[in-house]
Amino acid sequence: MSQPVISLDQVSFAFGTEHVLKNVSLDVQPHEFLGLIGPNGGGKSTLLRLILGLLPPQSGEVQVLGTSPRKAARQLGYVPQFARFARAFPISVEDVVLMGRLKRGRMLLPWRRRDRDSITPTLERLGIDHLRHKPVDALSGGQLQRVLIARALAAEPRILLLDEPTASVDRDGETTLFELFSELKREMTVMVISHDLGFISDYVDRVACLNKQLIMHPTEAVTADTINQLYGEQVQMVHHHH
Amino acid sequence: MGITLALQDFFYALAHQSFLLNALIVGLLAAAAGGLVGPYVVVKRIGYLGGGIAHTVLAGMGIAYFLGASPILGAFICAIISALIIGVISLNQADHEDTLISAFWAVGMATGVLFISQTPGYATNLTSYLFGNLLLTPSGLAPLLALVVAVIGALLLFVHKPLTAVIFDDEFARLRGVPTKALYLLLLCLVAITVVILLQAVGLIMVIALLTLPSALAGHHVGSLGKMMLFASIAGGAFVFIGMGISWVSDLPSGATIVLVCGVSYFFSLLLKRLRS
Numbered sequence: 001m002s003q004p005v006i007s008l009d010q011v012s013f014a015f016g017t018e019h020v021l022k023n024v025s026l027d028v029q030p031h032e033f034l035g036l037i038g039p040n041g042g043g044k045s046t047l048l049r050l051i052l053g054l055l056p057p058q059s060g061e062v063q064v065l066g067t068s069p070r071k072a073a074r075q076l077g078y079v080p081q082f083a084r085f086a087r088a089f090p091i092s093v094e095d096v097v098l099m100g101r102l103k104r105g106r107m108l109l110p111w112r113r114r115d116r117d118s119i120t121p122t123l124e125r126l127g128i129d130h131l132r133h134k135p136v137d138a139l140s141g142g143q144l145q146r147v148l149i150a151r152a153l154a155a156e157p158r159i160l161l162l163d164e165p166t167a168s169v170d171r172d173g174e175t176t177l178f179e180l181f182s183e184l185k186r187e188m189t190v191m192v193i194s195h196d197l198g199f200i201s202d203y204v205d206r207v208a209c210l211n212k213q214l215i216m217h218p219t220e221a222v223t224a225d226t227i228n229q230l231y232g233e234q235v236q237m238v239h240h241h242h
Numbered sequence: 243m244g245i246t247l248a249l250q251d252f253f254y255a256l257a258h259q260s261f262l263l264n265a266l267i268v269g270l271l272a273a274a275a276g277g278l279v280g281p282y283v284v285v286k287r288i289g290y291l292g293g294g295i296a297h298t299v300l301a302g303m304g305i306a307y308f309l310g311a312s313p314i315l316g317a318f319i320c321a322i323i324s325a326l327i328i329g330v331i332s333l334n335q336a337d338h339e340d341t342l343i344s345a346f347w348a349v350g351m352a353t354g355v356l357f358i359s360q361t362p363g364y365a366t367n368l369t370s371y372l373f374g375n376l377l378l379t380p381s382g383l384a385p386l387l388a389l390v391v392a393v394i395g396a397l398l399l400f401v402h403k404p405l406t407a408v409i410f411d412d413e414f415a416r417l418r419g420v421p422t423k424a425l426y427l428l429l430l431c432l433v434a435i436t437v438v439i440l441l442q443a444v445g446l447i448m449v450i451a452l453l454t455l456p457s458a459l460a461g462h463h464v465g466s467l468g469k470m471m472l473f474a475s476i477a478g479g480a481f482v483f484i485g486m487g488i489s490w491v492s493d494l495p496s497g498a499t500i501v502l503v504c505g506v507s508y509f510f511s512l513l514l515k516r517l518r519s
Contacts, residue, residue, distance in 0.1 A: 102418040135465040
C-alpha cells in the first residue's frame with residue numbers, strides 16, 4: 001500500500017472541557033474518495049480543520065502529504081460549509097475563484113490576463129462560466145456553493161476537502177456534484193463531509209463514521225441501509241460509554 | 243446673491259487667492275486618500291476603528307504642539323502607533339477590538355487636551371484640530387500630502403489582491419499562505435495615515451464622514467472595490483469642492499459644510515438605491 005496522504009494517529013481535541021474528538025486514527029490513501037458522516041457536534045468539521053492546520057491537535061499527530069498540516073496547506077483545496085464572507089461583498093465570481101490561485105510568487109500586483117484565463121476550465125467544469133462577471137450577492141445558494149468549489153479547485157490541490165458541499169443544493173445538483181467528485185478522484189484525493197448517509201455510499205470508496213470516535217466502513221461491504229443501521233447503533237454505543 | 247454670482251465669486255477667489263487654491267488642493271488630496279482607503283473600511287466594517295484612531299491622534303498633536311514640534315508629524319506618529327497597538331492586541335484576542343478602540347479614543351483625547359491646555363494660546367488651534375479649517379492650511383502641506391497619497395496608491399496597487407482576500411475570507415487566505423496578520427496591520431496603518439490627511443480637511447471629530455460616506459455611497463452603485471475607489475475619490479472631491487464653495491460664499495465653517503454635503507449626498511444615494519430596488 002502506498003504512503004497515506006492524510007494520516008491521523010490517536011488524535012484528540014476538546015473545546016474547553018468538551019471532548020470533540022477522542023483517539024481518532026485515520027489513514028487516507030492517494031486518490032481515495034472518502035465520505036465522513038456523523039451527527040451534528042460529532043466532530044466532523046473539527047477533524048477537517050485539524051487536517052487543514054486551522055486547529056492544532058491537543059494530543060496525537062496529524063500528518064498531511066508526509067508533513068505538518070500547516071506546511072501542506074497550500075496543496076489542499078478547502079470548501080467551507082458556510083460562506084464566511086458577507087454576501088453583499090462587492091466582488092465578482094471571477095475574483096473569488098482567483099483567490100484559489102493565490103500563492104507565494106503570485107501574491108502581489110493585480111491579476112494578469114493569463115491568470116484570469118487559467119480559471120476558465122475550472123469555471124466550465126462547474127458550469128458557472130456564464131456567471132463569471134456576476135457579483136456574488138446575485139447568486140443562488142447552489143451557485144455560490146459551486147463558486148466555493150471552483151475556488152478550491154483553482155488552487156490545483158492534491159487533496160480536496162469539502163464540508164457539506166451540497167447543503168444548499170437541490171437533489172439534481174447534488175448528483176451532478178457527486179459525479180464531479182468521483183471524476184476528480186482520478187486527479188486528487190477527495191474527502192467529503194455529508195449528512196446524507198444513503199446518498200454518498202453510491203459514490204465514495206469508504207465511509208468514516210465520526211461521533212467523537214471514528215469507525216471505518218468499506219462501502220462495498222455495506223448498503224445504504226446498513227450504513228444507516230450501523231450509524232444509529234454507533235450513536236447509541238458511544239452514548240453508553242459515558 | 244444669486245447662485246451664478248456666488249460661483250463666480252468663488253472661482254474668482256480661487257484664481258486670485260493662493261491660500262484658497264492651496265486649501266482646495268489639500269481638500270481634494272484628502273478626498274483621494276479617503277476614496278482609496280475608505281472602501282476597505284466600509285467593506286471590512288472598521289469605521290469605528292477609523293474614528294477611534296482619529297480621536298487618539300489628538301494626543302500626538304497635543305504633545306507635538308506642547309514640544310513646539312509639527313502637530314501633523316505628531317499626528318502621523320501617534321496614528322500609526324495606536325493603529326499598530328490596537329491591531330496587535332486585537333489579533334491576539336486580549337480584548338474585544340471595540341473596547342480597545344474606546345479606551346484609545348478617550349485616553350488619546352484626554353492626553354491631547356491636557357498637553358494643549360499646558361501650551362500658551364491653545365484655544366484657536368484646538369478648534370481647528372477638532373473641526374478642521376482648510377483655510378488655515380500651511381502652504382507647504384500640499385506637496386507632502388500629494389506624496390503621501392501617491393505612496394498609498396502605489397502600495398495598494400501592490401497589495402490590493404491579497405488584502406482583498408484577507409478582508410473577504412481571512413481563513414481561506416491564510417490557507418493559501420497569505421500573510422493575513424501583516425496585511426491586516428498594514429490596512430490599519432493605511433487607515434491611520436488616511437485619517438491624518440482627512441483631518442486637515444474636516445477635523446478629527448468629523449474624519450469618519452470623509453473616510454466612509456463617499457465609499458459607502460460608491461458601494462450603492464458599483465460592484466467592485468476598485469470601482470468603489472474611483473467613484474469614492476471623485477465623489478469625495480466633488481463634496482469637498484461644493485462644501486468649500488458654499489462655506490466661502492456663505493462664510494460658514496468649511497469642515498462642517500463639507501461634512502454636511504457628504505451626509506446629504508449619502509442619504510440621497512441610499513434613498514435612490516432603495517427606490518430602484
